Amino acid sequence: MIVVTGATGNIGRSLVGRLLGEGAAVRALTRDPAxxxxxxxxxxxxxxxxxxxxxxxxxxxxEALFLNLAAGGDRAAAALLDAAVKAGVRRVVLNSSMAVTDTPADEDNFIARLHAGLERAVRDSGLEWTFVRGGNYATNALAWAPSIRASGVVREAHPDAQGVPVHEADLADVAAVALLDRSGAHLGKAYVVTGPERMTVAQQVAEIGRAAGRATRVERISEEEAAEAMTGRHLTKEAALELVRMFGRTVDAPPFPVSDAVERVTGRPGRTFARWAQDHAADFS
Ligand SMILES: NC(=O)c1ccc[n+]([C@@H]2O[C@H](COP(=O)([O-])OP(=O)(O)OC[C@H]3O[C@@H](n4cnc5c(N)ncnc54)[C@H](OP(=O)(O)O)[C@@H]3O)[C@@H](O)[C@H]2O)c1
Structure with missing residues (x-):
């Protein structure tokens, strides 16, 4: 039996389908089964x-747990990890973040701090573990859906910010391999999982326009305005500004190399952003 947290979420839903497809028994956690x-x-x-x-x-x-911070936050994840030890679970696959670098720089931004803290708890738990350090989820582009649907215009502080957007199904596939693996090959591994190609914000918006069959463009706004728009229940203004500035630094210096972890772990290349946009075209139409 494999327990999946955040089972209705981007990664979780894909992971549940993949694990069932592989013949595994799955317990999917959600606040609202109906x-x-x-x-x-x-x-x-x-x-x-x-x-x-x-x-x-x-x-x-x-036997195994897929732990996603999105399902209730870091305290909930730590409590579930404790419970997993008590329940005799053998293995945990943690949905972490490529912001974690295992260097003192991890203390410099809150995303790295948050995920590094949970990684430490997992390492200390004594369970078998694998970390899926993804980043720049393609699903972040869903934040543009309301404005693309309304006007085709996306307002961003850094249209030339570069990323390597990763499809949620690839994150799920890597997690599934690690959860199901009998060889031990993935134990104690921290996989940096990116998409297969570097793309700017402007290129992603254009790709979405192609998939949704509509004209799109990016309009530049200030960092303050961008942070204001991102601020909400889960993100303070200060943290949002930290993120916007971090994106800004990627214009001249891409933060991470393109990783081949999806191909190495699953045996097939990662899905492109064009594929992601096609899979989500209805969200933008
Ligand atoms: N976005 C990025 O670029 C990025 C980069 C690196 C790492 N990450 C990591 O990835 C995570 C996001 O993963 P995701 O996109 O798969 O998440 P998601 O789609 O936001 O899914 C979160 C799920 O968690 C469940 N949930 C929320 N609150 C809960 C609670 N109190 N108790 C139990 N379940 C709860 C919800 O399901 P129900 O409503 O059904 O309960 C929801 O479907 C982030 O939190 C971060 O740790 C993200």
Missing amino acids: RAGLPAEAETVRADLTGTDDLVPLLAGA
Whole structure:
């Protein structure tokens, strides 16, 4: 039995399908099973990870856990990890971040700090582990969907910021291999998982326009305005500004090389952003 947190999310939904396809038994955690729309073959279990005191029953009989910080935040993830140890789970695959570099620089930004803290907890847990250090999720482009649908215009501080957007299905596929692996080849590995090609914001917006069959363009705004637009329940203005400035630095200095981890781990090349845009064309139409 493999327990999947964030099972209705971008990575989780894809992962549940992939694990079931491989014949694994899956327990999918969600706050609302009635709305989850997950396959009937999965055992879909109600769990609000921030509001449940005893998490051990969620892991009863499980061999492995896919842990995603998005499902309730870092405290919830740490509590679930403790519960996994108590329940006798053997392996955890952590959805981490390529912001983590295992250097003192990890203290410099909150995304790295957050994920590095959880990585430490996983290493200290004594469980078998694999880290999926993804970044620059292609799904971040869904934030542009309302403005693309309304006007075709995307407002960004750094249209030439460069990224290597990764398809959620590739993150899920890497996680699935690590969860199911019997050879031990992926234990103690931290995979930096990127998409297969470097692309600017402007190129991504153009690709979405092609897939959705509509005219799109990027309009430059100030860093302050961009941070304001990103600020919300999960992101303070200060953290948003930190992120916007980090994107700005990628215009002249791409932060990460393109990784071949998807191909190395799954045996097939990573999905392109054009493919992602086609898969999500309905979100932008
Ligand atoms: N975006 C990036 O570029 C990036 C880069 C590096 C790392 N990451 C990591 O990836 C994560 C996002 O993964 P994702 O896109 O797959 O997530 P997502 O689509 O946002 O999914 C999150 C899921 O978590 C569940 N959830 C939320 N609150 C919960 C709670 N209190 N208890 C239980 N479940 C809860 C929700 O399901 P229900 O509503 O069904 O409960 C939701 O579907 C980030 O948090 C970060 O750690 C992201």
